[in-house]
Amino acid sequence: MRHNIDHRKLGRTSEHRLALLRNQTISLIKKDRIKTTVAKAKEVRRFVEKLITLAKKDTLHARRLVAKDIQDPEALKKLFATIGPLNAQRPGGYTRIIKAGFRRGDSAEEAIIELVGREPKFEDKSKKKAKKKEKIEAAEQKEVASAKEEEKKKEVTPESSEESKQETAPAEVEEKRSTEEINKSETPSEAKDEEK
Amino acid sequence: MPNPKRRHSKTRKNKRRTHDSLTAVNTIECPKCHEYRLPHRICPSCGYYNGREVVRIEEG
Numbered sequence: 001m002r003h004n005i006d007h008r009k010l011g012r013t014s015e016h017r018l019a020l021l022r023n024q025t026i027s028l029i030k031k032d033r034i035k036t037t038v039a040k041a042k043e044v045r046r047f048v049e050k051l052i053t054l055a056k057k058d059t060l061h062a063r064r065l066v067a068k069d070i071q072d073p074e075a076l077k078k079l080f081a082t083i084g085p086l087n088a089q090r091p092g093g094y095t096r097i098i099k100a101g102f103r104r105g106d107s108a109e110e111a112i113i114e115l116v117g118r119e120p121k122f123e124d125k126s127k128k129k130a131k132k133k134e135k136i137e138a139a140e141q142k143e144v145a146s147a148k149e150e151e152k153k154k155e156v157t158p159e160s161s162e163e164s165k166q167e168t169a170p171a172e173v174e175e176k177r178s179t180e181e182i183n184k185s186e187t188p189s190e191a192k193d194e195e196k
Numbered sequence: 197m198p199n200p201k202r203r204h205s206k207t208r209k210n211k212r213r214t215h216d217s218l219t220a221v222n223t224i225e226c227p228k229c230h231e232y233r234l235p236h237r238i239c240p241s242c243g244y245y246n247g248r249e250v251v252r253i254e255e256g
Contacts, residue, residue, distance in 0.1 A: 099237045
């Protein structure tokens with residue numbers, strides 16, 4: 001009978017499952033938060049929290065026990081140098097799982113698992129908007145520049161065929177020249193804006 | 197090929213379907229942006245959960 005076997009198998013063999021948990025743990029320690037399915041997040045939580053508890057005491061023994069599961073020097077270092085001391089006074093509950101809707105594709109319920117005390121900070125919305133505006137302006141300038149080049153190319157071709165279409169061609173060329181002039185007058189001012 | 201011997205009556209059909217009814221999804225109003233969202237989940241429109249911005253939702 002299946003008594004007291006309380007972990008999720010996650011549809012994997014034991015080796016595959018252990019590798020998954022170790023990989024996700026290393027990612028979580030390095031990135032502070034990861035997005036995965038709810039079931040995986042809950043299994044990773046069990047796994048990580050035990051390691052963080054070990055990492056509160058920076059002894060050689062603890063390091064060796066943890067290093068069995070975290071075979072990534074960078075992650076191991078971060079765990080003992082920052083995450084361990086951060087949670088020194090916390091009696092467990094080092095991670096937070098927040099449900100984050102359903103994944104497109106297989107409709108699996110996803111969650112964000114993050115280390116408590118290492119939540120990301122977002123910039124103010126006004127600052128972000130300003131940055132976006134700058135980006136858009138830069139993109140517009142590029143478009144203007146490329147459009148200008150195209151017009152130059154066009155200008156070369158109508159002139160060669162001007163003789164055959166004398167009635168329509170001159171007007172077209174004039175139009176192009178006038179638009180080009182407008183573009184030229186616009187671009188220097190925008191370039192100055194970018195410098196600012 | 198096996199075939200049905202007797203037609204099922206409307207009553208039988210309706211009885212079978214008594215358990216087929218759907219329940220409405222329970223949505224709550226997000227306290228931050230007042231959009232409707234699922235409870236205990238990050239708000240998909242503003243990215244807030246429990247009064248904190250958990251994910252950045254890019255506009256557009």
